[in-house]
Amino acid sequence: MELIAVKKLEAWFGVFQALKDINLSIQENEVVALIGPSGCGKSTFVRCLNRLHEEVPGARVAGEVWLDGRNIYAPGVDPVGVRRGVGMVFQKPNPFPGMSIYENVAVGLRLGGVSKRTVLDEKVEQALVRAALWGEVKEILKRPGTSLSGGQQQRLCIARALAVEPPVILMDEPTSALDPISTAKIEELIQELKTKVTVVIVTHNMQQAARVSDKTAFFLLGELVEYGATEEIFTRPAQEATERYITGRFG
Amino acid sequence: METLSWRRRSTNHLMLSLLFLGGVLAAVPFFFISWYVLQKGLGVLSFEFFTQTPVGPGQTGGGMANAIVGSGVMLALASVLGIPWGMAAGIYLSEYGRGKTAAALRFSIDLLTSVPSIVVGIFIYGVVVIHFGFSAYAGAMALAVIMLPIVARSTEEILKLTPQHIREAGLALGLPRWRVILRIVVPGSRAALLTGVMLALARVAGETAPLLFTALGNQFFARSLSEPTASLPVQIYNSAKSGYADMEALAWGGALVLVFFVFIINLLTRWLMGMKWN
Ligand SMILES: Nc1ncnc2c1ncn2[C@@H]1O[C@H](COP(=O)(O)OP(=O)(O)O)[C@@H](O)[C@H]1O
Numbered sequence: 001m002e003l004i005a006v007k008k009l010e011a012w013f014g015v016f017q018a019l020k021d022i023n024l025s026i027q028e029n030e031v032v033a034l035i036g037p038s039g040c041g042k043s044t045f046v047r048c049l050n051r052l053h054e055e056v057p058g059a060r061v062a063g064e065v066w067l068d069g070r071n072i073y074a075p076g077v078d079p080v081g082v083r084r085g086v087g088m089v090f091q092k093p094n095p096f097p098g099m100s101i102y103e104n105v106a107v108g109l110r111l112g113g114v115s116k117r118t119v120l121d122e123k124v125e126q127a128l129v130r131a132a133l134w135g136e137v138k139e140i141l142k143r144p145g146t147s148l149s150g151g152q153q154q155r156l157c158i159a160r161a162l163a164v165e166p167p168v169i170l171m172d173e174p175t176s177a178l179d180p181i182s183t184a185k186i187e188e189l190i191q192e193l194k195t196k197v198t199v200v201i202v203t204h205n206m207q208q209a210a211r212v213s214d215k216t217a218f219f220l221l222g223e224l225v226e227y228g229a230t231e232e233i234f235t236r237p238a239q240e241a242t243e244r245y246i247t248g249r250f251g
Numbered sequence: 252m253e254t255l256s257w258r259r260r261s262t263n264h265l266m267l268s269l270l271f272l273g274g275v276l277a278a279v280p281f282f283f284i285s286w287y288v289l290q291k292g293l294g295v296l297s298f299e300f301f302t303q304t305p306v307g308p309g310q311t312g313g314g315m316a317n318a319i320v321g322s323g324v325m326l327a328l329a330s331v332l333g334i335p336w337g338m339a340a341g342i343y344l345s346e347y348g349r350g351k352t353a354a355a356l357r358f359s360i361d362l363l364t365s366v367p368s369i370v371v372g373i374f375i376y377g378v379v380v381i382h383f384g385f386s387a388y389a390g391a392m393a394l395a396v397i398m399l400p401i402v403a404r405s406t407e408e409i410l411k412l413t414p415q416h417i418r419e420a421g422l423a424l425g426l427p428r429w430r431v432i433l434r435i436v437v438p439g440s441r442a443a444l445l446t447g448v449m450l451a452l453a454r455v456a457g458e459t460a461p462l463l464f465t466a467l468g469n470q471f472f473a474r475s476l477s478e479p480t481a482s483l484p485v486q487i488y489n490s491a492k493s494g495y496a497d498m499e500a501l502a503w504g505g506a507l508v509l510v511f512f513v514f515i516i517n518l519l520t521r522w523l524m525g526m527k528w529n
Pocket residue numbers: 013016018036037038039040041042043044045056
């Protein structure tokens with residue numbers, strides 16, 4: 001089933017156009033990797049999927065993004081409501097400072113109106129289990145989130161995003177600041193998440209894209225050059241630019 | 252060549268020594284004042300000093316209990332007024348403060364910092380005291396106005412240190428911007444924010460001029476907040492210029508208490524800054 005449909009999406013920073021006429025469709029429970037040289041608009045694109053792009057001063061979006069049958073850019077749609085249904089994990093692990101591990105995961109639930117301790121406890125545990133972090137932190141839930149290692153912090157951020165059970169999770173180079181072991185853990189995790197959520201992941205690591213994704217989109221200079229099954233893209237790219245990029249003869 | 256480099260090196264040594272001397276000399280006033288106040292004031296501090304009000308001229312004994320309580324009350328009241336007000340301004344400047352309005356606001360706050368405290372006193376005298384009389388309220392207002400810009404600017408600077416991607420993580424969770432600020436950014440900086448507040452408190456604790464025009468002073472305990480109220484700095488001032496040896500001695504005791512208070516606040520601040528809240 002189609003979960004996300006992007007139609008004629010354009011994005012600007014002031015007068016600079018960062019995305020041009022992007023059209024693509026994402027099926028439910030797919031992992032889609034976005035690749036392309038740095039500055040080509042991958043981050044801008046994912047930030048359009050949860051209406052975060054417009055928070056940058058001077059930034060603007062045109063076009064449509066249909067999420068679960070609803071155009072999130074239709075007039076009158078509240079961006080805050082959109083964001084509750086779309087989780088996001090950033091490049092740099094960013095647990096909330098001065099907040100405990102438990103509270104980092106609980107904060108989104110509390111916002112959604114959950115206040116019963118037993119329900120919170122259960123959902124926090126569930127999210128941490130799904131983020132493959134529970135075993136490491138169950139004894140130290142009261143410690144600050146920032147006291148964890150980089151890889152654990154990133155999994156905490158994944159748990160924070162998962163807690164409210166969004167159908168979509170956006171990941172913007174989630175492992176580029178991590179060591180190989182933490183990276184492997186997160187890649188494994190993405191495979192498990194796939195059964196329940198749709199993942200859009202930006203990566204500059206070609207092997208990672210090949211390992212974790214079902215579909216791959218190649219961006220260049222703000223345009224979507226090629227989009228298709230990952231296997232196809234990596235073995236028989238239709239476009240010469242794609243081939244040059246994946247074989248490393250390019251940026 | 253060799254002589255030149257020798258000369259260069261000795262000039263270097265000379266300049267370094269001079270700078271070092273300057274550094275050492277900068278610490279001299281602090282140690283000298285501390286030693287002096289300690290020596291003069293320590294003997295005066297007694298149970299009586301902390302529990303009695305001043306006695307009349309020429310009599311012996313008495314204390315500064317009313318001044319200590321008065322200072323405490325006015326500082327607390329000034330905090331209640333000045334801290335939320337200053338923090339609100341600081342939060343606005345840091346989180347929404349773009350464009351011309353914010354620049355103008357920032358500039359006025361900076362100018363307010365440089366308004367001499369006696370002028371703040373006269374101002375409160377003109378707009379409050381003339382109508383309602385001398386009171387702890389008026390004194391606290393003057394102190395709050397002095398605290399306001401300090402708290403506002405320190406709040407702004409501290410909140411700006413929170414990386415943008417932390418705010419974005421909050422937004423991405425579906426928190427409205429104001430909740431991101433109040434629920435994530437502000438609590439995340441609480442130790443540093445507390446530091447700024449305490450430094451503002453230390454700064455106004457010793458203010459004398461604005462209190463002369465507003466709280467005036469009182470030989471006794473004030474019975475309510477709308478009466479003239481004693482404060483440590485004003486009482487130190489009055490006792491010190493009284494011409495009676497006993498009262499002058501009390502002034503040294505008061506000075507020691509004041510220095511000690513400010514000193515403790517500074518130490519606490521350091522401790523807070525050094526502490527790992529994260
Ligand atoms: N805040 C910003 N202001 C102006 N231009 C920006 C901003 N962020 C990104 N850009 C520009 O938009 C383009 C796309 O950036 P981005 O989406 O971050 O690329 P990628 O994630 O693929 O590296 C780049 O040319 C970049 O310089």
